């Protein structure tokens with residue numbers, strides 16, 4: 001076997017020694033056993049919107065009553081799938097900061113959130129459910145947009161009946177261009193096509209009495225120590241002031257609390 005000359009072994013020792021010296025000098029933190037000792041350069045991200053934040057504008061507006069058709073011509077669910085919102089201060093909105101709650105058993109999911117200047121566009125994976133109230137809730141109740149679906153109640157008198165057909169006909173005769181409330185088929189115009197759509201809606205919901213007060217508002221409710229946001233007239237457990245984060249349950253008297261926005 002060929003032996004390594006004495007000067008070859010010395011060179012290897014010198015190279016290893018030089019590496020160790022440079023490594024320790026350039027990377028002193030690597031010798032630390034606890035990585036948490038490394039100071040943060042960036043401040044921690046704000047996990048929730050400020051509690052005092054408000055919605056400056058939204059489309060639909062908070063409390064909007066949707067009276068349009070609930071299925072399109074091909075019998076697919078129809079209705080509001082997009083909510084645009086602007087806050088009174090700059091925020092960073094992401095899908096995980098939004099929750100959709102309804103008075104029913106199932107709620108749409110947030111499909112995407114897109115920023116457009118000062119506005120945020122929230123797209124749902126399906127329309128808001130018919131004949132229910134739906135809330136788009138931000139950060140566990142810091143703010144919300146509540147929408148009520150009252151199919152066919154074109155004249156907004158609280159009942160869906162054939163008087164709504166008369167109101168729509170009057171709007172068409174008057175060449176009413178304000179589509180809100182009369183654009184039953186959601187095509188952006190008020191026309192005889194809306195009469196056909198409304199006829200189908202009334203045939204299904206005729207005589208239905210809608211009561212916004214009883215259907216509800218957004219509530220933060222406690223069940224034992226857990227707080228959740230819902231839509232309804234009252235909480236099954238105790239009601240607390242929204243939001244649910246930080247968790248107010250168990251730390252305050254729920255009996256005397258009220259909800260605010």
Ligand SMILES: [Ca+2]
Pocket residue numbers: 152153154155156157158159160161163164
């Ligand atoms: Ca009506």
Ligand SMILES: [Ca+2]
Pocket residue numbers: 182183184185186187188189190191193194
């Ligand atoms: Ca229309």
